[in-house]
Structure formats: C-alpha cells, structure tokens
Amino acid sequence: MVKTMKNNKEEFLFRDRPAFPIEVVNSDGSYLIDKNGKKYLDFVMGWCVGNAGWKKQEIINRIKKFDGPEYVAPTYLYERWEILAEKIVKLMPDHRSCFRATGGTEANEIALKMSRAYNKRKKFIAFQNAYHGQSIACHSLVRMPHHEEHFGKFSDDYIQIKAGEWEKTTEETVKLIKTETISAFISEPLICNLGVVIPPKEFFDAVTEVCKETDTLFICDEVATGFGRTGKWFGLEHFSLNPDIITIAKGFSSGYGAIGATVAKTDVAEAMRFEFSNYSTYGWHPLAVETALSNIDYLMKNNLILQSEKSGKYMMDKISEFCEVEGKGLCIGIKEENPGTETRCRDAGLIISALEGKLVLFPALDVSKTDMDKGLQILKENI
Ligand SMILES: Cc1ncc(COP(=O)(O)O)c(C=O)c1O
Known part of the structure; x- marks a missing residue:
C-alpha cells in the first residue's frame, strides 16, 4: 500500500484537467482500491493497459x-x-x-x-x-x-x-x-x-x-x-x-x-x-x-486471448438487451444516450469511460463471470 495525500491536494503536479476523485493506493485483479479501502470494479484497466489483470503474482515474482x-x-x-x-x-x-x-x-x-x-x-x-x-x-x-x-x-x-x-x-x-x-x-x-x-x-x-x-x-x-x-x-x-x-x-x-x-x-x-x-x-x-x-x-x-473472445461475446450479448453495442472481444463500445453515466457508475463502484457519445469498456481479459454480471448490473441501473 502506498501513503495517501493530505486532503487529496496536489501541490506540485500539473494536470490539464481535474483528476478523477479516486486516490488509488492499490489494485488487485479487476479492482482498483482507494485510500478508504473502497474497491472499484475496473472496466477500463488504464485504457487497454492491464490486459493480464492487476497484481498477478506470477508476473510480479x-x-x-x-x-x-x-x-x-x-x-x-x-x-x-x-x-x-x-x-x-x-x-x-x-x-x-x-x-x-x-x-x-x-x-x-x-x-x-x-x-x-x-x-x-x-x-x-x-x-x-x-x-x-x-x-x-x-x-x-x-x-x-x-x-x-x-x-x-x-x-x-x-x-x-x-x-x-x-x-x-x-x-x-x-x-x-x-x-x-x-x-x-x-x-x-x-x-x-x-x-x-x-x-x-x-x-x-x-x-x-x-x-x-x-x-x-x-x-x-x-x-x-x-x-x-x-x-x-x-x-x-x-x-x-x-x-x-x-x-x-x-x-x-x-x-x-x-x-x-x-x-x-x-x-x-x-x-x-x-x-x-x-x-x-x-x-x-x-x-x-x-x-x-x-x-x-x-x-x-492462461489462454487469455481465447477468454477475451468468449467473455466479450458474453458481455455484448447481455449489453445488447438494454443498449446498442459494437466491439470485438473485450474491446466494447456502447451508444450512450444519457450524459453522466460514467460518473454515476463510478459512484456505484464501476469504472467505465465516456467519449464521442459512447461508453467504452476494456475489462481485464480474465474478468470473472461474477464481475461481468456485477459490472453490467451497475451499468444497466445507471445508464
Ligand atoms: C491507439 C493509441 N496509440 C498511441 C497511444 C499513445 O501511447 P502512449 O500513451 O504510450 O504514448 C495511445 C494511448 O492512449 C493509443 O490509445
């Protein structure tokens, strides 16, 4: 675990826009963990970075x-x-x-x-x-x-x-x-x-x-x-x-x-x-x-390329029940009608990203069925 900042204030670091209001102190699998110990289900993974998932001991060792x-x-x-x-x-x-x-x-x-x-x-x-x-x-x-x-x-x-x-x-x-x-x-x-x-x-x-x-x-x-x-x-x-x-x-x-x-x-x-x-x-x-x-x-x-294909199909089938969706594997774009979905999802513990009138999901390639279901439920309730 890393130390946390006082009052979430950044004194010496420049940003082109305000930071997301999550102070990350750790990560684990498909989750980011903030300074209060709150866990966020991460369906962006640093924008297509964390394909293997966070904190994989095999890689770290x-x-x-x-x-x-x-x-x-x-x-x-x-x-x-x-x-x-x-x-x-x-x-x-x-x-x-x-x-x-x-x-x-x-x-x-x-x-x-x-x-x-x-x-x-x-x-x-x-x-x-x-x-x-x-x-x-x-x-x-x-x-x-x-x-x-x-x-x-x-x-x-x-x-x-x-x-x-x-x-x-x-x-x-x-x-x-x-x-x-x-x-x-x-x-x-x-x-x-x-x-x-x-x-x-x-x-x-x-x-x-x-x-x-x-x-x-x-x-x-x-x-x-x-x-x-x-x-x-x-x-x-x-x-x-x-x-x-x-x-x-x-x-x-x-x-x-x-x-x-x-x-x-x-x-x-x-x-x-x-x-x-x-x-x-x-x-x-x-x-x-x-x-x-x-x-x-x-x-x-761990056969994660094949898993990405299968999990992507599973997620897109489920999303198509409530939204227009396009993608391949775990590279998923959803037509977004209501602005603010990204923030509402984040408050409910799910990280997604919004751009160009769409929502994008890039989960870890080994995202579990339980986490897919949990994330999609949050999305459905907040879109
Ligand atoms: C398609 C694409 N190309 C290039 C880049 C730039 O990569 P980096 O941030 O590692 O310089 C990005 C980063 O988001 C990207 O999505």
Whole structure:
C-alpha cells in the first residue's frame, strides 16, 4: 500500500484537467482500491493497459527474481532484446524487425519517420479525432481543432479522413493514395479512441490494395488493440491484414513496465539503416523487457486471448438487451444516450469511460463471470 495525500491536494503536479476523485493506493485483479479501502470494479484497466489483470503474482515474482543489468545502453548487444523481439515477431504476420520504444507515442513516431525514410514522401492520412499519441506529429495526424488553436496550425502534410459514411470515406482515401504523394496511412484496426468504431473489411481491403499499388505504407496502431484486447493477439487478425508497420505498447506489458515497439516488415525497416536514424535511452530497459516477456508468457499460459473472445461475446450479448453495442472481444463500445453515466457508475463502484457519445469498456481479459454480471448490473441501473 502506498501513503495517501493530505486532503487529496496536489501541490506540485500539473494536470490539464481535474483528476478523477479516486486516490488509488492499490489494485488487485479487476479492482482498483482507494485510500478508504473502497474497491472499484475496473472496466477500463488504464485504457487497454492491464490486459493480464492487476497484481498477478506470477508476473510480479518473475520481475522480482530478475538479476540482470540495471541498464543496457542501446548500442550494446543484449540477448533478452533478441528473445523479446523474436517472441513478438512470431505473433505477427510476415518476417519483421523490432524497434525499441518506451511507449505508444514513441512507437508511432518511429513508424512515421521510417515511412518517410522508406518512400521519401512526406504526407500522412489518419482518422480525424482519433488518437496516436502526444507528440506534435501524433497530434497533427488527428488534428483536433482545439489543439491547433493552442499549438499552432499543423502542417498540411497531415490529411484527415472521417470515420463513418464508409463508401464515401473509402472512395476519398483511395483517391488520395492514388496521387502517389502519401507516405503512409495510419489507423487502429478497431478505433478505440473514437469509442470503438469498427471500419468495414471492404475499407481496409481497398486501402491495402491501393497502398500496395502505390508503394504507400500502412501503419497499424495496435497500441490499444494489441495483446488480446479484441479476442485475437492483434486486432489486424479480424481483417486478415498484413500491415507494413505495426506499433505496440500498453498491453505489451499489461502495465507492469513501460515499453513499446515499432514492428516493421524487414524491407521497410531497412530504410532506417543510416547513422542516428533511431535512438531511445530507455527503450526496452532491462526491467521493462522482463515485464513484457512475463506478460506474454502469462497471457499464453492462461489462454487469455481465447477468454477475451468468449467473455466479450458474453458481455455484448447481455449489453445488447438494454443498449446498442459494437466491439470485438473485450474491446466494447456502447451508444450512450444519457450524459453522466460514467460518473454515476463510478459512484456505484464501476469504472467505465465516456467519449464521442459512447461508453467504452476494456475489462481485464480474465474478468470473472461474477464481475461481468456485477459490472453490467451497475451499468444497466445507471445508464
Ligand atoms: C491507439 C493509441 N496509440 C498511441 C497511444 C499513445 O501511447 P502512449 O500513451 O504510450 O504514448 C495511445 C494511448 O492512449 C493509443 O490509445
């Protein structure tokens, strides 16, 4: 247990908006525990982070037993890096190379740089108001109007398309890519950050085909959807995609360490073989590497990818009795009619998230039937 703050006051920490009124002092399985000992059923898990569930002793014990170097600088050989890279690549289509990162933003930055180095074009296409991270480039990709107001106008090299009206969007995207001026198209396979929007397979098929024809890259952001969140190891499997670059973080360690990666087809990765194209001081820190290895082994051993698929079906069937719902596995979006549901649920002990007129649920992959039923009852009573 950690110490609690006096009167919930933060004196030295900056925030862009007020904190949720829960002072977290511990976590356990699918629960967060506040300073008064109140337990909250966590159906967000740090936004697709805690896929394995919190406080898994098997993962924690492996990390505690680690007796390797405190730090290895990126320029050295370190066997655990190769072991982890091989493990990831074997979960994905095609032969690939991994680039070390500390999280999702950095992983996407590497992907954008690599793409420019590969085809020497500058433009990118992304979904408006989606999310790929906090850097200037990642903000530019999705161009939220209030960001331009504060950060200055973003470059026209970043082009946005709209999720929805799929026939029109497909046509527009294909037309843009056909100009042979686009370096890459970037998207989540299921767009969590728009409230879990699932683009139709025809959209991805058309974009993949025109990307191939024009040597444009397809970057698949699996930062939120990876590692079993959607009932598959990666969301791309739902559409049989073979993206040129795949980015991962979050569920990569299930929150036990800070780690991300950019995983590119080997010929695409070759474009980065020039002096100082990439360097990350803390990318794949030895302890973070152990968290990722332990987490992947834990997900495999406990069959949690399959469990995510089954539990997702169970939850979505139940939710459809009282609401419109869309999702795959435990990546669930619900059409929200009444604002305030998130707060009412939190007061009743359930953590969910509201955005874009939707509610999203990202429970732990091993969430029990009792907890699914309990959470959905709270949701039904408060929606
Ligand atoms: C789809 C997606 N990409 C990238 C990021 C950025 O990841 P990080 O916060 O690790 O930089 C996020 C974070 O929420 C995300 O959801």
